[in-house]
Amino acid sequence: MPSSSAPVIVWFRDDLRVGDNPALVHATEAGRPIIALYVLDLISEFPRPLGTATRWWLHGSLESLRTSLLRVGIPLVLRCGPTIDVVRDLAEETGAEAVAWNRRYDPAAVALDNEVANAMHDLGVKVVTCAANLLFEPSDVTTKAGGSFRVFTPFWRAALQRGAPRVPLPLPSDRSNPLKVSGDELSEWTLRPAQSEWAHKLSRVWQPGEQGALERLSEFVDRRLNGYARARDRPDREGTSRLSPHLRFGEISPFQIWHAVRNRQGEDADRFRMELGWREFNHHIAFHHQDLHERNVQPRFDAFPWRENESSLQEWQEGRTGYPIVDAGMRQLRETGWMHNRVRMIAASFLVKHLLVDWREGERWFWNRLVDADPANNPANWQWAAGSGADAAPFFRIFNPIRQGELFDPEGSYVRRFVPELAGLPAPQIHSPWTVGEQRLKDAGVTLGKTYPHPVVDHKAAREMALDALKDLRNSSE
Numbered sequence: 001m002p003s004s005s006a007p008v009i010v011w012f013r014d015d016l017r018v019g020d021n022p023a024l025v026h027a028t029e030a031g032r033p034i035i036a037l038y039v040l041d042l043i044s045e046f047p048r049p050l051g052t053a054t055r056w057w058l059h060g061s062l063e064s065l066r067t068s069l070l071r072v073g074i075p076l077v078l079r080c081g082p083t084i085d086v087v088r089d090l091a092e093e094t095g096a097e098a099v100a101w102n103r104r105y106d107p108a109a110v111a112l113d114n115e116v117a118n119a120m121h122d123l124g125v126k127v128v129t130c131a132a133n134l135l136f137e138p139s140d141v142t143t144k145a146g147g148s149f150r151v152f153t154p155f156w157r158a159a160l161q162r163g164a165p166r167v168p169l170p171l172p173s174d175r176s177n178p179l180k181v182s183g184d185e186l187s188e189w190t191l192r193p194a195q196s197e198w199a200h201k202l203s204r205v206w207q208p209g210e211q212g213a214l215e216r217l218s219e220f221v222d223r224r225l226n227g228y229a230r231a232r233d234r235p236d237r238e239g240t241s242r243l244s245p246h247l248r249f250g251e252i253s254p255f256q257i258w259h260a261v262r263n264r265q266g267e268d269a270d271r272f273r274m275e276l277g278w279r280e281f282n283h284h285i286a287f288h289h290q291d292l293h294e295r296n297v298q299p300r301f302d303a304f305p306w307r308e309n310e311s312s313l314q315e316w317q318e319g320r321t322g323y324p325i326v327d328a329g330m331r332q333l334r335e336t337g338w339m340h341n342r343v344r345m346i347a348a349s350f351l352v353k354h355l356l357v358d359w360r361e362g363e364r365w366f367w368n369r370l371v372d373a374d375p376a377n378n379p380a381n382w383q384w385a386a387g388s389g390a391d392a393a394p395f396f397r398i399f400n401p402i403r404q405g406e407l408f409d410p411e412g413s414y415v416r417r418f419v420p421e422l423a424g425l426p427a428p429q430i431h432s433p434w435t436v437g438e439q440r441l442k443d444a445g446v447t448l449g450k451t452y453p454h455p456v457v458d459h460k461a462a463r464e465m466a467l468d469a470l471k472d473l474r475n476s477s478e
């Protein structure tokens, strides 16, 4: 029988915050000492190893969490190793009464959490799990027949019919009874590369952690929510919230965001809430589809004739496709760890439809490079772009990268910022430099094939090839 001084372990995962944290609140209400634990597991198959950019983010996020927890008298214990062993050892070592965590929904994460729960039951340690990171539990939003949704609009309607999301929970009260428990130093984990220009650039753009998340939210609500519905599609403007990496690591909860805009009416607020709905939908899809980053949601795509195209893949990764809007996006990703949503759609479509490269290659690249790389949002959006996902863009709808650039970066300022070698070209031709006359190119200091590449493929020819590939797929599945 555990004594009343037996601690409760709060196991932090994708919920690196102190505010609106149900597992933490539960633990504080138990009136026992609290141990806050974060496990870095580089050995087990799940979680999928973090990419370079999310490792960078995690470092800052854990630093921030440590500070926030100390303010309420709780030390953060960092331990590295296979998750089950780490949680079991800590529970045994401290004689813990319970372990509490906020639920994850990816099938691989659910399986791991179940294993940890079983290990705790074997030890006689209580397990408490809480709903914290989605507005609606995926298992609660079902079709009339009790199944899962494959289409966004009815999913979101059914979700909203479940009632308003709960109000965010208050900060826990000060504990000031820290237990002495050994752990690793964050610096030992070397999550951030030493002396890296790339890492310095990221530090200039982002402030990982709960404080940074709350500041971004209030700045967005005060200054950018008005006009969001239109500005959100413009990569040349600061029109979106940039909350995605904060949400990815749970430094802010969707409930906090929902309630910050709950009284706002009109198309801007509706559109913003709908984007949170897409996040919910993608987690719902991930909950119901094992290995979303590897398996097509629509199995007929298993027979799609993707091409092995190493050199084109590399050109795409490096932002040297010769299509300025695609290249600007890929370079924004490299420089800042983030890419505007409209440009993610264009760049993803270009890889899978113009270059016929398997969407999994693009997903892996984004996974490694995005600070918001998310186990549900990344693969679900890639499958959306490839046409293989749930409620996906049909494969035959092929973005024209020139037209997209002209529409969404009409003055060319986004391209100028990330593809500076084209800065001297006027809009709209900046989106199709090969249409610019020789003298004009010369005046702008552009030599195609030298200072900036020729297009890797011709748009019209690539479109025809993509449609032929789709025909082959249809024929093979008939």
Ligand SMILES: Cc1cc2nc3c(=O)[nH]c(=O)nc-3n(C[C@H](O)[C@H](O)[C@H](O)COP(=O)(O)OP(=O)(O)OC[C@H]3O[C@@H](n4cnc5c(N)ncnc54)[C@H](O)[C@@H]3O)c2cc1C
Pocket: 232, 240, 241, 242, 243, 244, 245, 247, 248, 275, 276, 278, 279, 280, 282, 339, 340, 341, 342, 344, 345, 348, 366, 370, 372, 373, 374, 377, 378, 379, 381, 382, 385
């Ligand atoms: C190929 C591709 C890959 C993507 N990979 C990721 C990823 O790994 N992680 C990620 O969080 N988003 C991903 N997205 C979705 C989207 O691009 C980002 O969520 C968005 O750009 C984040 O910017 P923001 O926070 O300013 O968005 P805002 O417009 O301010 O939206 C607010 C929040 O809503 C959610 N949201 C917005 N758009 C989408 C969307 N299309 N799908 C799901 N949720 C959305 C995000 O959580 C976002 O933070 C991807 C999109 C594409 C096309």
